Amino acid sequence: MNLLITGAWKDAKEYIRKIEADGHKVHFFQFEKDELPCSYEWVEGVICNGLFLTHDIRKFIINLRYIQLTSAGFDRVPMDYVKEHNIVINNARGVYSIPMAEFALFGVLELYKKGRKFFENQKQHIWEKQRNLYELFGKKVCIVGCGSVGTECAKRFRAFGCIVSGIDIFPRCDDNYEKIFGLEKLEDMILKSDIVILTLPLTDKTRHLIDKAKVEKMKEGTILINIARGAIVDIHALTSALPKLGGVVLDVFEEEPFNEDNPLWDMENVIITPHNSFAGEGNDRRLDGVIMENLTCI
Structure with missing residues (x-):
């Protein structure tokens, strides 16, 4: 799968080599508001948080088939579009x-x-x-x-x-x-x-x-x-x-x-408090586990 990974996954760079060894091709970019490091058409899967707030999901054409969120909520994603196009989507359930x-x-x-x-x-x-x-x-x-x-x-x-x-x-x-x-x-x-x-x-x-x-x-x-x-x-x-x-x-x-x-x-x-209840030192470890486990299922 052609994977676009953003800096919303804090430990992403530690896992990219393993993900590529599992047969995926990866493009990484830190800030989701920036221009993509690849064409929209190239992307088949994304690991992100609020990517679709600044990048219209329709620009990914029909190739996008997998979304992994680093958040527990789905409210930053156009879920009607996701369901209509049968895109697999996972959240960070249990992480926070x-x-x-x-x-x-x-x-x-x-x-x-x-x-x-x-x-x-x-x-x-x-x-x-x-x-x-x-x-x-x-x-x-x-x-x-x-x-x-x-x-x-x-x-x-x-x-x-x-x-x-x-x-x-x-x-x-x-x-x-x-x-x-x-x-x-x-x-x-x-x-x-x-x-x-x-x-x-x-x-x-x-x-x-x-x-x-x-x-x-x-x-x-x-x-x-x-x-x-x-x-x-x-x-x-x-x-x-x-x-x-x-x-x-x-x-x-x-x-x-x-x-x-x-x-x-x-x-x-x-x-x-300033939207801070999710913070805990175990989050990164739990998120890494969720993302990598979900990738094994695609």
Whole structure:
């Protein structure tokens, strides 16, 4: 196969010789916005991230038949075109799930254990006990999107004694959850949950899935975590409901960077991070394994 590999795969150069030894021809270029180092017609397969944001997939004519993404999401790829032309596409499933699940757990504990308050007191050398700390044990957790990321979240929250349920468009039996419900049960589960974690993909159906009506159904003290895609949450509806919520952890936003003038930055019960939950030292090793394993199947 004629493979075009971009710098989105950090360790690509370490594997090119092996890939070529397996019978593939390779062109590598670092930055996906740059001009291709070959003709579009030459390319039969690509390993990339956002290549099709700046290079129209239609320019690859009919020869493109394989796509390997370095991201977990498919939202940077024209999936209708991919399906129409029967192009095999793989994502980086499982690569970022562990650090993202750890991040979700960190966010809840930061709020429950008043980490920010203790940090500020430490800076000012203030010895002040905080009596109103919360426990994770026994809390009802609803994970919306029970794929690889959601399931890694489920494992960790169950280990803390939480009661974990899931919402997914494809309900199934899974020992990591008490039960996985269909999307039609989302509002009911939100009403009952202490913690709601969003780990679902962004599609036309999930855009602003968490809207004003659903936010208002959340009970007082609920914590909402979004480590999925920013557009899943109607940020304006969320802002108006914050006094009622126990807190929110937002790692993703509909527009990034997040507007520096937004009042959410300064709210005490809000944790804002710059689309960083995926980061972990094991990612490169896991991504290398996924890419090379998938290449053996073509």
